[in-house]
Amino acid sequence: MHEIKIGTLINAGNVKKVMPKLIEHGFETFSITFWETTGDCDLEKLANDVKNILKDTNCGISSVGIYGNPLMDSQMNISTRTSWEKLINAAHLFGTDIVAGFTGRITGKPLEDSIPKFKEVFTPLAALAKEKNIRLAFENCAMEGSWKSGDWNIAISPKAWEMMFEAVPFDNLGLQWEPCHQMIQLIDPIPQLRKWAKKIFAVHGKDATIAWDVIKENGIIGSEPFAWHRTPGFGDSNWTDIISILRMSGFKGSIEIEGWHDPVYKDDLEYVGQVHALNYLKNCRGGDWVPNLER
Numbered sequence: 001m002h003e004i005k006i007g008t009l010i011n012a013g014n015v016k017k018v019m020p021k022l023i024e025h026g027f028e029t030f031s032i033t034f035w036e037t038t039g040d041c042d043l044e045k046l047a048n049d050v051k052n053i054l055k056d057t058n059c060g061i062s063s064v065g066i067y068g069n070p071l072m073d074s075q076m077n078i079s080t081r082t083s084w085e086k087l088i089n090a091a092h093l094f095g096t097d098i099v100a101g102f103t104g105r106i107t108g109k110p111l112e113d114s115i116p117k118f119k120e121v122f123t124p125l126a127a128l129a130k131e132k133n134i135r136l137a138f139e140n141c142a143m144e145g146s147w148k149s150g151d152w153n154i155a156i157s158p159k160a161w162e163m164m165f166e167a168v169p170f171d172n173l174g175l176q177w178e179p180c181h182q183m184i185q186l187i188d189p190i191p192q193l194r195k196w197a198k199k200i201f202a203v204h205g206k207d208a209t210i211a212w213d214v215i216k217e218n219g220i221i222g223s224e225p226f227a228w229h230r231t232p233g234f235g236d237s238n239w240t241d242i243i244s245i246l247r248m249s250g251f252k253g254s255i256e257i258e259g260w261h262d263p264v265y266k267d268d269l270e271y272v273g274q275v276h277a278l279n280y281l282k283n284c285r286g287g288d289w290v291p292n293l294e295r
Helices: 012-023 043-054 075-094 111-131 158-167 179-183 189-199 212-218 239-249 267-285
Strands: 004-011 029-035 060-067 098-101 135-139 173-177 200-205 207-210 227-230 253-257
Touching: 004 012, 004 060, 004 200, 004 239, 004 267, 012 029, 012 043, 029 075, 029 253, 043 060, 043 075, 060 075, 060 135, 060 253, 075 098, 075 111, 098 200, 111 135, 111 158, 135 200, 158 173, 158 189, 173 189, 179 189, 179 207, 179 227, 189 200, 189 239, 200 239, 239 267, 253 267
Parallel strands: 004 029, 004 253, 029 060, 060 098, 098 135, 135 173, 173 200, 200 253
Antiparallel strands: 207 227
């Protein structure tokens, strides 16, 4: 049962404060995240802190991630690029083989204009990662961008993935996938998952609710919102199907609940929602382990 574990994302700055409390609720893994830069964070010290927290538990670190734009050349963008390299070199300290994040993007340009820079930046990073037995996983969040223009990420759709993996043809490059980012584009995530499951290294546990009645009455460019990011268990996805497809593809990794987006289970209800999602996903995974009694 535990070939697929259920965990949550946690900001690197909150590890010591939050992680011990979440372990008590039954989270099995954690994805440690940085926004734009690792900055002056001592990664070796952070890894030691994590080891001490997780000691005598069955919990682990599924991935470390850097979410910024490494394809532009401002001081912060360069720091994002450097942070990818730092995390690739430090991932083993956390006991994980996955470094995740955004691809970056040439801002304000059509998506295809970013591919040459993506190749320039990620070819050496992919080679370094391969040397160290590390996989790189790109989140599929559009960050409010589109094919025509955007600020953060090109890994937004299957056509983009084909272009990325053709430009940098390393087998240790894959996706950090979640259904939500596809659903709010009105994509059915299930056919996509069946086709791309072998390239999915990590899964974000975030769902969506699509208000088809609103779409039918107002369309998708009117004043009425028609889609909401949701915590798993409160959205439209059948996570039993998602987990079954992942299992059938041979996926062995984590589904990390990405909170802080749900319009209902937020503020004082944030961890009410996350713990509900944890138990819901465990049930979708198949419940408690029961050994075979006969064959």
